[in-house]
Amino acid sequence: MNSTAPVLELRSVRFVRKGRVILDDIDLAVRAGEHWALIGPNGAGKSTILSLCGAVQHPTSGEVFVLGHRLGRVELQRLRQSIGHVNPRHPLTSALTIREVVLTGLTGTIELVPHWRPTDADLARADDYVHLLGLDGKADEPWTTLSQGERGRTLIARALMTDPRLLLLDEPSTGLDVAAREQLLDTVDRVRAAHPELASVLVTHHLEELPRTTTHAMLLADGRVTSVGPATDVLTTANITACFDHPIEIEHRHGRWHARSVAQGAAEAGRAGAGPG
Numbered sequence: 001m002n003s004t005a006p007v008l009e010l011r012s013v014r015f016v017r018k019g020r021v022i023l024d025d026i027d028l029a030v031r032a033g034e035h036w037a038l039i040g041p042n043g044a045g046k047s048t049i050l051s052l053c054g055a056v057q058h059p060t061s062g063e064v065f066v067l068g069h070r071l072g073r074v075e076l077q078r079l080r081q082s083i084g085h086v087n088p089r090h091p092l093t094s095a096l097t098i099r100e101v102v103l104t105g106l107t108g109t110i111e112l113v114p115h116w117r118p119t120d121a122d123l124a125r126a127d128d129y130v131h132l133l134g135l136d137g138k139a140d141e142p143w144t145t146l147s148q149g150e151r152g153r154t155l156i157a158r159a160l161m162t163d164p165r166l167l168l169l170d171e172p173s174t175g176l177d178v179a180a181r182e183q184l185l186d187t188v189d190r191v192r193a194a195h196p197e198l199a200s201v202l203v204t205h206h207l208e209e210l211p212r213t214t215t216h217a218m219l220l221a222d223g224r225v226t227s228v229g230p231a232t233d234v235l236t237t238a239n240i241t242a243c244f245d246h247p248i249e250i251e252h253r254h255g256r257w258h259a260r261s262v263a264q265g266a267a268e269a270g271r272a273g274a275g276p277g
């Protein structure tokens with residue numbers, strides 16, 4: 001693959017199911033070191049785009065290139081090894097430990113593969129990621145007893161085990177309290193800093209859930225792109241208001257984004273203006 005070629009590229013992608021157009025005319029190019037956010041209302045098509053990026057399904061028309069390979073021309077299983085897909089709805093129910101869940105990243109399975117034995121290097125790598133993800137001292141704890149935040153961080157460690165070029169994060173902060181969310185976002189920033197060549201795509205509904213390292217954003221509504229480009233150009237009051245079809249004010253402070261309803265903002269300004277008494 002040409003080193004300047006995008007890690008991931010969607011060209012004129014259209015996705016139709018049961019006669020319904022779910023995605024239309026989607027173009028996206030994600031390069032090494034870029035960290036994209038896909039944002040839009042419920043049903044906009046964010047998870048569908050992520051499934052195309054992860055080579056989980058094919059577009060109805062248009063082309064998807066992952067690591068320079070066109071989907072449909074190359075075996076999906078081979079591409080998936082270069083893609084770390086973090087889905088907080090990971091279906092594991094058995095009592096694997098954190099270390100064991102991280103090791104399943106090497107086999108691409110939910111459970112440990114019978115008779116598969118990790119090498120000493122595999123075990124050392126798993127422990128390195130347990131450390132990077134701030135899970136020191138927890139490696140031997142069972143998955144079933146983990147908090148939602150610890151599970152999220154464990155799944156990122158699992159996804160990193162194959163040294164992926166592309167990391168896909170599907171609503172990684174869903175269900176987390178504010179402290180756990182902040183820990184997870186710090187973790188994502190740390191992972192990106194430790195792997196400067198990594199590219200990533202993160203799906204969320206909430207601007208507060210964007211890590212500081214977000215470089216680009218795509219806004220989607222009803223399966224179409226409403227705005228795309230560098231995050232600071234895209235995540236503006238006008239663009240978010242248009243995408244969500246609701247007046248929303250956006251603030252970008254200390255590298256993080258905050259959203260609030262314009263009506264709420266106006267009420268607060270009114271109260272501040274009224275002063276005491």
Ligand SMILES: Nc1ncnc2c1ncn2[C@@H]1O[C@H](COP(=O)(O)OP(=O)(O)OP(=O)(O)O)[C@@H](O)[C@H]1O
Nearest residue numbers: 017018022040041042043044045046047048049205
């Ligand atoms: N395989 C499919 N068959 C039929 N409809 C589908 C299929 N996949 C997705 N859809 C529909 O396409 C639309 C977009 O779904 P998608 O999950 O991609 O949206 P989303 O932006 O991730 O939504 P949310 O924010 O609610 O998770 C939804 O209305 C969904 O029901």
